[in-house]
Amino acid sequence: MAGILDSVNQRTQLVGQNRLELLLFKLNGRQRFGINVFKVKEVLQCPRLTALPQRNAMITGVANIRGQTISIIDLSKAMGGRPIAQTENSFAIISEYNRSVQGFLVNSVERIINVNWESILPPPRGAGRFNYMTAVTEIDGELVEILDVEKILDEISPVSTRVNADIVEQVAHLKSQTQKPILIADDSSVARRQIQKAMETLGLECIVAENGKLALNKLREMAAAGPIEQQLSMVISDVEMPEMDGYTLTAEIRNDSGLKDLHVILHTSLSGVFNKALVEKVGANNFIAKFNPDELASAVKSAL
Incomplete structure (x- = not known):
């Protein structure tokens, strides 16, 4: 698993060619989810977590990773699902969004796929405004949900829109x-x-x-x-x-x-x-x- 992102620096040529690479993972269940590889810093077995008092309920704990204290968010719970019960058998996807680094607790990580943006489609009509999809695509005959991580993070820690x-x-x-x-x-x-x-x-x-x-x-x-x-x-x-x-x-x-x-x-x-x-x-x-x-x-x- 440590080597899943080893060649990430070689993938930069995809950007600007209407292509991307998705890291596929699962939470509680068979549904596959995807996140853009360029937002992922590393994937690792979930490290030992320290619970903090008065933390947001969606944050399982914090971990010290390469000298940096990082909050680990239970992605399943943040999306309204069941919490991921056993962190020791789970994985942490360390990502950088909007100038902040956080970890997402997931049940399993599968592989990286290379797709064209033209095959990435908006969420199906009828999905409702409360879903956490920003897009969908089809892989191996199954629907993969690409998550609106900005929505998830905004619900945990809203960003001010006030202008000076x-x-x-x-x-x-x-x-x-x-x-x-x-x-x-x-x-x-x-x-x-x-x-x-x-x-x-x-x-x-x-x-x-x-x-x-x-x-x-x-x-x-x-x-x-x-x-x-x-x-x-x-x-x-x-x-x-x-x-x-x-x-x-x-x-x-x-x-x-x-x-x-x-x-x-x-x-x-x-x-x-x-x-x-x-x-x-x-x-x-x-x-x-x-x-x-x-x-x-x-x-x-x-x-x-």
């Missing part, structure tokens, strides 16, 4: 020059809400798309009706999205004569130097690691 008053005031002076809305493309309902709240604090209107393909369709529809720069001020896009990722969306925007001058901010919970390098490769104007409302507001202010 000085930035709000500075944007207010610029707003009279441009009342055009911002297009947000993100498959996570929590991420969309966070961005919208921050933008509403600045007094800016938002148009929302749930993935890159829907965003591109919307942009082309708008461009067909008239110059896009008269209708939109910018695009804020996630990188990981079903059907079309944010890098591909940005490249499509740059290759479309009616959209190529749009300001694009990539806003993602992915970490790593390779992301910043790809900002230039696909032609994005800026890259921000989720979610810091002041940083995002400052980037929007600069774009305006």
Whole structure:
């Protein structure tokens, strides 16, 4: 198991090619779940956990891993299922999301698969707003649920969307020059809400798309009706999205004569130097690691 991520650094070429690799795992039951390999730092047998008083009920305990104290979240319990009973026979997926490192307690870890974003689809209609899926795909004839980890983490430790008053005031002076809305493309309902709240604090209107393909369709529809720069001020896009990722969306925007001058901010919970390098490769104007409302507001202010 220790070697399951040994070649993770060799996989960076997948990013920007509308491809990803998923780490498959199970909780309590046969259902398979997936998480993007680029968000995973390591997978290990669950270490000895220390229970802390007054901890969140979803946190089984904390562990010291390579000199860092990391909270271990019972992923099954956090999603409304049965707690994972025997931690000594379980695994911890150590991941980095939105500038924080945490561990997810899972029952078993299977393997890594290589898939195209086009085969990653939005959750089925009727799944309801209280599910924890951000997307689904089919592997070996079975449905794999790709988890909306941002939603899970936000329920455990909500992120503030408040923007610094000085930035709000500075944007207010610029707003009279441009009342055009911002297009947000993100498959996570929590991420969309966070961005919208921050933008509403600045007094800016938002148009929302749930993935890159829907965003591109919307942009082309708008461009067909008239110059896009008269209708939109910018695009804020996630990188990981079903059907079309944010890098591909940005490249499509740059290759479309009616959209190529749009300001694009990539806003993602992915970490790593390779992301910043790809900002230039696909032609994005800026890259921000989720979610810091002041940083995002400052980037929007600069774009305006």
